[in-house]
Amino acid sequence: MIExxxxxxxYLGGDSQTWAxxxxxxxxxxxxxxxxxxxxxxxxxxxxxxxxGLELPSNGSVSIDGLSTDQSxxxxxxxxxxxxxxxxxxxxxxxxxxxxxxxxxLSNIGYPQSKxxxxxxxxxxxxxxxxxxxxxxxxxxxGEKQKLALxxxxxxxxxxxxxxxxxxxxDPMARREFLHMLHQIRHxxxxxxxxxxxxxxxxxxxxxxxxxxxGKIVADGHPNDLLQNEDLFIRCGLEIPYRIRLIHQLHxxxxxxxxxxxxxxxxxxx
Amino acid sequence: xxxxxxxxxxxxxxxxxxxxxxxxxxxxxxxxSLFVHQNTLFKAIQxxxxxxxxxxxxxxWRMLGWTLLSLSLFFVTTMVYHMLFSAxxxxxxxxxxxxxxxxxxxGISMCLQIAGIVLLLSLLVRxxxxxxxxxxxxxxxxxxxxxxxxxxxxxxxxxxxxxFIPILTEEFEKVRKAQIARGNGFHRGKIxxxxxxxxxxxxxMFILSILRAKELAASMESRCYDSNEKRTPIRQYRLKxxxxxxxxxxxxxxxxxxxxxx
Numbered sequence: 001m002i003e004x005x006x007x008x009x010x011y012l013g014g015d016s017q018t019w020a021x022x023x024x025x026x027x028x029x030x031x032x033x034x035x036x037x038x039x040x041x042x043x044x045x046x047x048x049x050x051x052x053g054l055e056l057p058s059n060g061s062v063s064i065d066g067l068s069t070d071q072s073x074x075x076x077x078x079x080x081x082x083x084x085x086x087x088x089x090x091x092x093x094x095x096x097x098x099x100x101x102x103x104x105x106l107s108n109i110g111y112p113q114s115k116x117x118x119x120x121x122x123x124x125x126x127x128x129x130x131x132x133x134x135x136x137x138x139x140x141x142x143g144e145k146q147k148l149a150l151x152x153x154x155x156x157x158x159x160x161x162x163x164x165x166x167x168x169x170x171d172p173m174a175r176r177e178f179l180h181m182l183h184q185i186r187h188x189x190x191x192x193x194x195x196x197x198x199x200x201x202x203x204x205x206x207x208x209x210x211x212x213x214x215g216k217i218v219a220d221g222h223p224n225d226l227l228q229n230e231d232l233f234i235r236c237g238l239e240i241p242y243r244i245r246l247i248h249q250l251h252x253x254x255x256x257x258x259x260x261x262x263x264x265x266x267x268x269x270x
Numbered sequence: 271x272x273x274x275x276x277x278x279x280x281x282x283x284x285x286x287x288x289x290x291x292x293x294x295x296x297x298x299x300x301x302x303s304l305f306v307h308q309n310t311l312f313k314a315i316q317x318x319x320x321x322x323x324x325x326x327x328x329x330x331w332r333m334l335g336w337t338l339l340s341l342s343l344f345f346v347t348t349m350v351y352h353m354l355f356s357a358x359x360x361x362x363x364x365x366x367x368x369x370x371x372x373x374x375x376x377g378i379s380m381c382l383q384i385a386g387i388v389l390l391l392s393l394l395v396r397x398x399x400x401x402x403x404x405x406x407x408x409x410x411x412x413x414x415x416x417x418x419x420x421x422x423x424x425x426x427x428x429x430x431x432x433x434f435i436p437i438l439t440e441e442f443e444k445v446r447k448a449q450i451a452r453g454n455g456f457h458r459g460k461i462x463x464x465x466x467x468x469x470x471x472x473x474x475m476f477i478l479s480i481l482r483a484k485e486l487a488a489s490m491e492s493r494c495y496d497s498n499e500k501r502t503p504i505r506q507y508r509l510k511x512x513x514x515x516x517x518x519x520x521x522x523x524x525x526x527x528x529x530x531x532x
Contacts, residue, residue, distance in 0.1 A: 116504065156494070
């Protein structure tokens with residue numbers, strides 16, 4: 001369980017009146033798919049950095065399965081448990097080749113050397129890059145680099161996986177492929193997915209949505225409940241997918257269509 | 271783009287299988303022998319041996335040709351300098367110039383030395399992955415860590431720098447083209463205008479590099495990197511019989527060179 005207790009965060013040197021995060025209280029279970037939604041500057045990425053101790057809260061506390069991020073001797077264990085895939089595919093790889101990059105994290109946690117290459121192959125296999133273990137990282141496309149970043153963190157068997165706008169620099173095709181693969185992996189290998197985005201269509205099947213606005217939580221609940229609140233999306237500067245807008249309009253016409261209806265089902269229904 | 275900075279291409283040659291520590295030591299000893307030995311014929315034999323190793327490494331002859339051709343200006347300058355300015359009683363007269371015979375031999379000797387060093391380094395970087403090279407260096411220099419020399423940090427910086435060269439090259443191209451599109455004329459005009467025109471490229475590059483370094487540091491930390499903690503080595507290096515034999519041969523070579531010189 002991840003617990004944030006009265007967490008506030010203010011960047012050093014910034015405006016002393018502006019909080020990147022203000023008075024956040026959260027509990028995140030270790031199996032859920034939770035989406036953090038909000039426009040740029042709402043505090044989503046700051047939150048992700050607090051979760052594995054990359055930043056420490058200015059006030060309050062963050063604890064991961066009972067380990068507090070302000071205890072420096074517990075940070076390795078926390079970071080092993082909470083892994084993050086960041087936005088930019090170019091700045092997450094340390095190794096020159098794919099195998100070396102995945103081995104980097106394993107090497108940091110003291111993974112036994114005799115098993116390391118097997119683990120590297122396993123992780124590359126998860127993302128469909130098993131054939132490319134000796135390729136140079138800079139020869140990969142953006143989508144492949146992001147898959148590699150995912151493989152590198154999955155190799156460490158995290159309990160919580162944070163995706164910090166991990167698809168925002170990918171083209172639509174690579175984005176679809178990445179998401180499809182992510183859900184397939186999660187099906188085989190369960191972990192809590194903490195998904196930070198402002199693309200609603202990527203998280204329609206999440207268990208929980210948390211809306212952030214100006215560093216505060218403004219809504220927290222199941223997507224089916226929150227989707228009914230059109231004003232919330234407008235307030236948080238988020239674009240509602242066309243399909244959802246259509247369902248909204250149909251609801252107003254008195255038609256009872258479930259929110260998670262796919263385009264094909266919707267056409268059939270209509 | 272930028273992959274030209276990484277000279278290594280996997281060829282599964284015998285030289286690639288060498289232990290990197292031994293490879294570095296042997297190349298160092300070979301370089302010493304090249305510099306210590308006075309006999310030009312002996313140096314020529316050493317160069318022939320290096321060319322044989324080039325073949326063993328399955329490297330292309332064209333690449334060897336380019337490597338040596340790139341040194342041609344240096345060879346010519348060295349030869350001319352030695353022939354004209356070396357002392358010696360025996361001289362040859364060519365086109366009215368008095369050329370020293372000793373100078374000719376010392377010029378050839380110097381050219382062979384330089385060619386040898388370049389071939390040695392070329393063999394090293396073309397048959398060893400940069401990361402393996404960094405690991406080899408780290409392990410060779412590890413005794414210095416006892417005296418607080420930041421060997422691990424230095425080799426980590428080296429391997430990260432290599433990883434980032436292609437990315438920064440790509441960024442440089444993007445910024446350069448963006449500035450050209452905005453009318454920056456650094457690629458034409460007088461030298462001063464060209465130099466001042468470079469600032470609008472260097473400044474964004476500098477900022478981008480810092481941002482990238484910051485993001486990479488976060489990514490490394492997030493993947494449990496701590497320079498103070500002991501890490502599992504990615505590869506296990508074990509010296510084999512062939513490594514010892516090659517090492518002994520190299521030591522013998524250096525001893526012969528020293529005896530010959532003295």
